[in-house]
Amino acid sequence: MERLKIAIQKSGRLNEDSLKILKESGISVSNGLDQLRATVSNFPMEILYLRNSDIPQYLIDGVVDIAIIGENLLVEKDQGSIKVLEKLSFSKCRVSLAVPKTFEYNNIKDLAGKKIATSYPNTLNKYLKSEGIDAELHQISGSVEIAPNIGLADAICDIVSSGSTLFKNNLKEVEVIGRSEAVLAVSPEISESKKEILDKLRFRLQSVLKARNFRYILMNVPDGQIQKVISILPGMRSPTVLPLAEKGWSSIHTVIEKNKFWEVIDELQDLGAEGILVAPIEKMVI
Known part of the structure; x- marks a missing residue:
């Protein structure tokens, strides 16, 4: 096969x-x-x-x-x-330029003529050319952030996620030249x-x-507020509405973008929604 x-x-x-x-x-x-x-x-x-x-x-x-x-x-x-x-x-990360915290950095022109250590020479060279900056590049592998501390370079260009590695090495991020x-x-x-x-x-x-970008949401809603609740829920097509055993109440089920939930939660509660449950979705086929 x-x-x-x-x-x-x-x-x-x-x-x-x-x-x-x-x-x-x-x-x-x-x-x-x-x-x-x-x-x-x-x-x-x-x-x-x-x-x-x-x-x-x-x-x-x-x-x-x-x-x-x-x-x-x-x-x-x-x-x-x-x-x-x-x-x-x-x-997710970004390709960034960083300098020692003591470096007085104002803009990219401050790196003209400086030594920059990087594992991404082609990416950095293209960026510097686009900015009209002439600098000396040192290509090294691994532990790029240590270069300024040992006198190998004045600045570095490396991938950055949280920034904690830069912080530990007394560096500050000054330019983002790409995202990945x-x-x-x-x-x-x-x-x-x-x-x-x-x-x-x-x-x-x-x-x-x-x-990963959506959540399954269900809640109990007074029957008199169903249409108002549906109008503020950014569902995929149409919510499911099921009557509860308790008269005058229904359960509403729908799918919502995870970053939209906190935008509408206050409105839902003001309309009397109770027992609001939010659950992750494993797969979604549209």
Whole structure:
């Protein structure tokens, strides 16, 4: 049986989140410790655990058909032939410039002629050129944030999530030059037959991603307020209304965007809604 080959990061946060979304999509992965290849028992797919920086080239060469990878790496490798199919809403970060806290920074011109350490030289070079800034770049791997402390550089360019690593190294973020998240990327060499398998996987992923943005909400409402409650609930099509055993009351069930709930909770309570329950949704097929 033909199998879709997917590459994910060998270890780290991206690895964990990638396996999590595959599991939520009904993909059963069975692999042992330190195994570089894993089979899937219930879907025509094979997983290859690869070093993050190697994945773009494997996609270009057609060694793997698809990959879950950080968008920032595709930008750095300048692989325009690799198509991004889905943004996966995890492993979000930004590519930023940072300087020591004692550095008097006003704007990007303050870095002209300075030494900047980075693991993303292409991304940084493009940004500096666009700003008309000439600086000296030092390409290093790992622990970029230590460079200013040991006198290797005046500033750094690196990925930032929470900013805690910068804080621990007495650095401050001064410019965001790009934003990134995990994406599903596809090889330009993928065959038509494997595209059919990919479409099925993509459908599953989309169902999981949609569900993460919504919540299932149910509440008890006085019958006289049903229409008003329905009018303020941004449901998908039409709420379900069920009569309760207690006369004069009904239960309303609907789906709401998770970030909209707190916007309407006060209105719902003012209309007499009681016993409001909010639950996560595992999958959503629209």
